[in-house]
Amino acid sequence: MAKLWAARFGKETDSTVNDFNSSISFDSRLYKEDITGSMAHAAMLGKQGIIENGETEKIIEGLKGILSDLESGKLQFSEEYEDVHMNIEQILTERIGDAGKRLHTARSRNDQVALDLRLYVKKEILAIKALVLEFMEALCASAEENLETVMPGYTHLQRAQPVTFGHYMMAYANMMKRDVVRLENCLEGMDDMPLGSGALASTTYPIDRDFVRQQLGFSRVTDNSLDGVSDRDYCIELTSALSILMMHISRLSEEIIAWCSWEFKFVELDDAFSTGSSIMPQKKNPDVCELIRGKTGRVYGDLMTLLTMLKGIPLAYNKDLQEDKEAVFDAIDTAKQCLKVLTPMFSTMEILKDNMKKAALKGFINATDCADYLTKKGMPFRDAYRTVGQLVAQCVKEDKSLADLTLEEYKEYSEHFDADIYRAIDLGTCVAGRCVTGGPAPSEVERQIGVIRRFLEQRK
Ligand code: ARG
Numbered sequence: 001m002a003k004l005w006a007a008r009f010g011k012e013t014d015s016t017v018n019d020f021n022s023s024i025s026f027d028s029r030l031y032k033e034d035i036t037g038s039m040a041h042a043a044m045l046g047k048q049g050i051i052e053n054g055e056t057e058k059i060i061e062g063l064k065g066i067l068s069d070l071e072s073g074k075l076q077f078s079e080e081y082e083d084v085h086m087n088i089e090q091i092l093t094e095r096i097g098d099a100g101k102r103l104h105t106a107r108s109r110n111d112q113v114a115l116d117l118r119l120y121v122k123k124e125i126l127a128i129k130a131l132v133l134e135f136m137e138a139l140c141a142s143a144e145e146n147l148e149t150v151m152p153g154y155t156h157l158q159r160a161q162p163v164t165f166g167h168y169m170m171a172y173a174n175m176m177k178r179d180v181v182r183l184e185n186c187l188e189g190m191d192d193m194p195l196g197s198g199a200l201a202s203t204t205y206p207i208d209r210d211f212v213r214q215q216l217g218f219s220r221v222t223d224n225s226l227d228g229v230s231d232r233d234y235c236i237e238l239t240s241a242l243s244i245l246m247m248h249i250s251r252l253s254e255e256i257i258a259w260c261s262w263e264f265k266f267v268e269l270d271d272a273f274s275t276g277s278s279i280m281p282q283k284k285n286p287d288v289c290e291l292i293r294g295k296t297g298r299v300y301g302d303l304m305t306l307l308t309m310l311k312g313i314p315l316a317y318n319k320d321l322q323e324d325k326e327a328v329f330d331a332i333d334t335a336k337q338c339l340k341v342l343t344p345m346f347s348t349m350e351i352l353k354d355n356m357k358k359a360a361l362k363g364f365i366n367a368t369d370c371a372d373y374l375t376k377k378g379m380p381f382r383d384a385y386r387t388v389g390q391l392v393a394q395c396v397k398e399d400k401s402l403a404d405l406t407l408e409e410y411k412e413y414s415e416h417f418d419a420d421i422y423r424a425i426d427l428g429t430c431v432a433g434r435c436v437t438g439g440p441a442p443s444e445v446e447r448q449i450g451v452i453r454r455f456l457e458q459r460k
Contacts (some may be wrong), residue, residue, distance in 0.1 A: 004086065024084060025079075027083050027084045027116075027325055028077050028087075029329065030116040033083055033123075034112070042103055044207060051102045059096065061096050063092060085113065086113060103454065105199065105205065106205035107203075110197070111195050111199075111408040114197065114231070121190065122190070122191070125238065127237065129180055131340060131343070132183070136455075140344055142166070142346070142351070143167075147164060147442040149164050150431055151164065151356035152356075152359050159360075160366050161430070164431060166449075171447060172252055175287070176248065177452060179241065191218050192218060193212060193222065195209065197225035200230075215293065225316075229316045230321065232321065234311055239328065242303075242330075242331045243300050249339070250296040253286075257290060269288075283356055288341055299334050309324065326458070340380075361427070365430075367391075369429075369433070372424075374387060380406075391410075407421070
């Protein structure tokens, strides 16, 4: 099949170049956006008298037919045509004749692909956001059920101070909230319609860019044609937002992997969301979490691909830009796939409250509270800190916890100790007392849940 540009060329394209240059294998997924963009463009050409109204109608009808045949599977793209744009234009011309050849008036594939990808990314941002919001609901539900589920909080992976599982989950909800805001900012920042930029220098036809913008639901039109065809900032912003999002769910995955181990046993994954071993009959593995952790690397890779691909490109369009699509698609697909499995896995996970409590009772996570007790009785904090250090050292030597010491033993270290020390170092007291904004006290975590729920509500 002769190329569109055969008139200018003395030879056929080498087959290695054909394969190398072709993007249809991956840009075919832009068919809907391509057709939607072409319909708006054709309507504008007709309205402006650049083509005849009858031709506009033919083009739009033809494009509708192509869309429905593609969706029903009746029509397949051909490898013979380089990309989704050329495939659709070719099929249209085969179906409606000369009117099809007029569609590309006042347009270039450069502004066409810039438009298609923007439309696609806008749609996918909303889909990803919906998945994140769903996961945030699950985090709130779990937090609500675990307001009183005491567990050790860690620093350096050493037991540090008591928190609750609800408090812990709301930390992740806050991370996801920022992810949602990042996605929304990306959407707002990329809402410029590039069609009309032409190949790079716009066009001499009397087009109406604002009409096309309205038809396609953009807030603004791009303000410079060179930038309009070569800007891929929004791809970088999206993959960057997705990298951070993946980093967040990777951290949670890492926690769940640890919590599933016999060493922790804080949670148990539902059988439907675990996998076994081909050799070790006892195994129940958190493969889903490991894959989320692993796939985070892919998304970082996609971000790096885009940053590196773009850094040396002079204005305006260069074919390097065709490499944007696989990276963007992979990041979107990966994030969606991970979120789709994460939410049900998380929601069906059993929380082993007793084991969390047992771990919380060991490891002296109430030592700070013991020091605070002395401080409140008048001892300077640094002295209290040293005194409790000595108490802990004795407990370690005797394999005891702070609650096991008798009042006499306490009094050997300080006269400030009284019978109320036991209440002061009770884990329930330690958690309930941390009721400042951000703290793990059940009433405070309830407030935190309220904040996130209102955030979710505003987005329904
Ligand atoms: N398939 C191309 C891409 O994705 C479409 C634009 C081609 N433009 C060009 N001047 N060769 O970038």
